[in-house]
Amino acid sequence: MKTITTPLSETGVRGLFAGDRVLITGTIYTGRDAAHKRMVEAMDRGDRLPFDLDGQIIYYVGPCPAKPGQVIGSAGPTTSGRMDTYAPRLMASGLRGMIGKGLRKPAVVDAMKVHGCVYLVAVGGAGALLAQRIKAAEVVAFPDLGPEAVYRLHVEDFPVFVGIDAAGTDMYAEGVARYRRS
Amino acid sequence: MREVHVGDITAAIEDLCIQACYDLPGDVLCALKEARQKEESPLGREIIDQLLENAAIARDDRVPICQDTGVTVVFVEVGQDVRLVGGDLYGAINEGVRRGYERGYLRKSVVAEPLFERKNTGDNTPALIYADIVPGAEVKLTVVPKGTGSENMSIVRMLTPADGPAGVKALVRETVERAGSNPCPPLVIGVGVGGFLERAPLLAKRALLRQVGRPHPDARVARLEQEILDEVNALGIGPQGLGGRITALAVHVETGPTHIGALPVAVNIQCHAARHAERIL
Numbered sequence A: 001m002k003t004i005t006t007p008l009s010e011t012g013v014r015g016l017f018a019g020d021r022v023l024i025t026g027t028i029y030t031g032r033d034a035a036h037k038r039m040v041e042a043m044d045r046g047d048r049l050p051f052d053l054d055g056q057i058i059y060y061v062g063p064c065p066a067k068p069g070q071v072i073g074s075a076g077p078t079t080s081g082r083m084d085t086y087a088p089r090l091m092a093s094g095l096r097g098m099i100g101k102g103l104r105k106p107a108v109v110d111a112m113k114v115h116g117c118v119y120l121v122a123v124g125g126a127g128a129l130l131a132q133r134i135k136a137a138e139v140v141a142f143p144d145l146g147p148e149a150v151y152r153l154h155v156e157d158f159p160v161f162v163g164i165d166a167a168g169t170d171m172y173a174e175g176v177a178r179y180r181r182s
Numbered sequence B: 001m002r003e004v005h006v007g008d009i010t011a012a013i014e015d016l017c018i019q020a021c022y023d024l025p026g027d028v029l030c031a032l033k034e035a036r037q038k039e040e041s042p043l044g045r046e047i048i049d050q051l052l053e054n055a056a057i058a059r060d061d062r063v064p065i066c067q068d069t070g071v072t073v074v075f076v077e078v079g080q081d082v083r084l085v086g087g088d089l090y091g092a093i094n095e096g097v098r099r100g101y102e103r104g105y106l107r108k109s110v111v112a113e114p115l116f117e118r119k120n121t122g123d124n125t126p127a128l129i130y131a132d133i134v135p136g137a138e139v140k141l142t143v144v145p146k147g148t149g150s151e152n153m154s155i156v157r158m159l160t161p162a163d164g165p166a167g168v169k170a171l172v173r174e175t176v177e178r179a180g181s182n183p184c185p186p187l188v189i190g191v192g193v194g195g196f197l198e199r200a201p202l203l204a205k206r207a208l209l210r211q212v213g214r215p216h217p218d219a220r221v222a223r224l225e226q227e228i229l230d231e232v233n234a235l236g237i238g239p240q241g242l243g244g245r246i247t248a249l250a251v252h253v254e255t256g257p258t259h260i261g262a263l264p265v266a267v268n269i270q271c272h273a274a275r276h277a278e279r280i281l
Helices: A010-014 A033-045 A087-092 A106-115 A127-131 A143-148 A171-179 B006-022 B026-038 B042-061 B089-103 B161-179 B199-207 B219-233
Strands: A002-005 A021-030 A057-059 A097-100 A118-121 A134-141 A150-164 B002-005 B071-079 B082-085 B128-134 B139-146 B155-159 B187-195 B248-258 B263-270 B277-280
Touching: A021 A097, A033 A087, A033 A143, A087 A106, A106 A118, A127 B042, A150 A171, B002 B006, B006 B082, B006 B089, B006 B139, B006 B277, B026 B042, B026 B248, B071 B082, B071 B089, B089 B128, B155 B161, B155 B199, B161 B187, B161 B219, B161 B248, B161 B263, B187 B199, B187 B219, B199 B248, B199 B263, B219 B248
Parallel strands: A002 A021, A021 A057, A057 A097, A097 A118, B002 B082, B071 B128, B187 B248
Antiparallel strands: A021 A150, A118 A150, A134 A150, B071 B139, B139 B277, B155 B263, B187 B263
């Protein structure tokens, strides 16, 4: 088990390998479909982004509303592939990590190798458990998007696996190849 | 003629939305525990342990199992000897969804229009409502919150009669393989065979409501289910697609009459959070 704290350095990212179990502590940002579209549109216009991407991790999640007394509602990962169109642009601006679930397109993996970025996977459908590792949450951009707004989260010991490392090694492909019988 | 007030339907739907999102059904829990025993991948077992722990947290803390509390699919069977009073049925169901998603702190995930604005309606309405008239004097409500990770990996295809059971198997296998890790395996796989273009997917969705792993009463269909399950689990996709023996917990096939020249087949993929709740009024 490895532990990492944010923000991440390129050296730190390149020291993570596909299959590693990792606990994250620090600040991470949320973003899914609509927020990614708006961030890339802002970059196209030359506008400032709602937060500095340098060294940061984006978690692909649209949480449930918090109940009274809760920091955040259930908050498991969404399918990462829908962000593939946008991810290379964000990596070019300094993004060092992405948390989600599921497969990524080759163009995303290529960008990860070039820029030094890691793809972390959390267990999809474990939203109640993962929410317990989120200790603070505040909306920092696009509040009109509701569950799709960008939140700044403070996480402690947030459990993920390294799905694809910055050398392009893919834990999904290796795992499936090991157990495939047909 | 028995009268049922639509206000009772609203109240039931409100409760069922919350129940379905907080309490993983017992049959699904059993299937996951059985999968935990069978899974050979250490990582796969670790993932299933996390899912079981997550289900316990959701049940005990009264929070959603998964943040994708879905579009609310509602099946309604209205007995033909029932007279609904007090308002319109669809309005009553949507009001129940509105209240349930608010009171249960469930995520609102419906956009009003799919292509241009994609603006969130803010209350998870409208529900996708399928109403049938059936014999009797009862109203049966089934609430199925369905997330998009698995729904996006589903498919309907018009096969030809010559494709037969082998064609059905090949389509399921192809669909599950293409989906890989995206739909949050281990899966429950609903397969609808027959009807026409619009009917096969409904059969497939209804197949997801069957008790997990209970075989079809027709032995030929039950055998096909088992064969498909074996093929799918030989793919090695495993829990969360990270490799393992248990890609699917169960395959449920439902069939129906079709045209002499047709073989429509739909594959509806369900994630491990196979949520549904029902009540009879």
